[in-house]
Amino acid sequence: MDFGLTEEQKMVQDMARNFAEKEIAPYVEEDEENHFYRREILTKMGDLGLLGWSIPEEYGGNGMGWMEAVPALYEIAKVHTSWRLSISGNCWGPAMTINEWGTDEQKEKFIPPLVSGEAVGSFAITEANSGSDVGSMKTFAADKGDHWLLNGSKMWISGGHTSDIGLLYAVTTEGGGAKGLSCFIIDYNNTPGIERIPITKKVGMWPAPTSELVFENAVVPKENLLGPVNKGFQICMWMLNNTRMGCATGSAALAAACLEGSIKYANERTQFGQPIGKFQMIQQQLAEMKLEDDAAKFLVYRAAWLKENKLPSQQATSMAKVFGCNAAVHGANMAMKIHGSYGYSTEYPCGRWLRDAKQFETLEGTSNIHMGIIAGIELGYQPNR
């Protein structure tokens, strides 16, 4: 068992850290305050190859896989959690799913712009009345012979209104539940009948756009069906098993950011004539954070390793995701306590950490759903895919 990174993985990690410090860190406060999505950061990520993991080089992939992607995403998320979404939004979501399920024409047309950062990607599953119960979605795609006609709406879609290319899951067999869903590739710039409404009232993740999408007789070309008809649920679960790594890695990184910030503060802040790090109760808090931070990281790396080796990874991914989000929420909570009144001030990042941490408990499978997956696989009720 080797706990070290290879020379190449270390280079990727260093590069991502330098990228995040140079291209993301200077804008964190400004973009948080203005809820501003700085599009050019995505372009720069694409230029450097940060959006091309596990994608064949013929479609612009960077020739690297999970064991390189995880340290890269980790470094980016540690600086600004909102920007970790782009790797899922462009690469692990649409690009990787099209690469797995798409035709050669679909791969050639849609993967290169997602990987280069020329296009913003997204994927849309959730609806106002359909969250954890994916099979209950109502957005309907009617087969009109030479095209699909889409009607319905999607809710809480990351990058929904900034997206150029996105995956969309919709009902193709009414009453079929999970077995009646299909996946479509949407070219948002060339599809009339779609209204995209930014959701501005969010607790956190302010620079990462979130949207409501309304489809009213939106015409989708026949050739934009991804995979077989009615296989949408299977494709969706396959995709989520990848994109959830974004949550798992991002939350572990957020926990690490909280710890780093708290260690720095505990060494600087003096009370009763000594640095507050000397007090056992602060040490207890920091030790808990460190334990959870490392455990979260190890779970993420194990899930990445399983994926890289094409072994069943669903349970490990759920474990990494649910543990990571607990570590992030707990870490952010502790960081705010350790920072005292300064933690409650927006001059310090503790508020952002706490706001951003809370999203992990909900998106891409609530913690309850993931606990269900972990237990279900353990009990033998469902296979570990």
Next chain:
Amino acid sequence: MNIVVTVKQTFDTEAKIVLDGKGSIDGSGVNLVINPYDEFAIEEALKLKEKFGGDVTVVSVGGERVTEAIRTALAMGCDKAVRIDDPALANADEWAVAEILAKAVSKLPCDIILSGRIAVDDGSSQVAVRLADALGVPSVSSILKLDIEGDAATVTREIDGGTELIEVKLPAVFTAQKGLNEPRLPSMKGIMGAKKKEIAVLSLADVGVGAGDVTAKMGVPKFSLPSPRKGGKVIPGEAPDAARELAKLLREEAKVI
């Protein structure tokens, strides 16, 4: 246009320096990086290569760990590398390193030699200039702008309170100052490509230097850390008296007025 960039691996600028009992620097567990000024040199070399074609060769002196820095330079876009590694180099001084580099560089086709103006660890600013001397070519230090036309370079360099414009014939050595350019990050493609690029590892014998020819002329018996900052002093009493006392201390103790 063929370019050589001499690179030194240094401590990360954020690394905490720890001394052992003998006053030597304890480098274990410290993150190492390319000397930040050498990154400007690499970037400038890559820009020249993009404009004029040719090869960029990275040359560095040091042990196995230096490969990390070289690999990063190759990932940024340099074409090949030479690492000179020899047990006899354990205590090499600037003179010895420059002599060895000169021997190695003289075997490479090269119109321009670039380096950082200073290494952030020992800060001696000697090696590149000594290298120019050993090669018998001109050197311009702390450059902010480099224009090449034919076999001539027009260089802007930083001087105290202003800049100086210099014209010089190639081949020549230039040392890079902050502001010359903005070094690129290695791309994933560059990182993937770097492992396929050649790093020649040469001993002193390979470059044609006898171990006895480069015995250091200078030794560093010990390092010491700056003394820790003392706490501030509070002057009690009424304002007029305290001000008088403050003025007295500033003049007599701190000697600043």
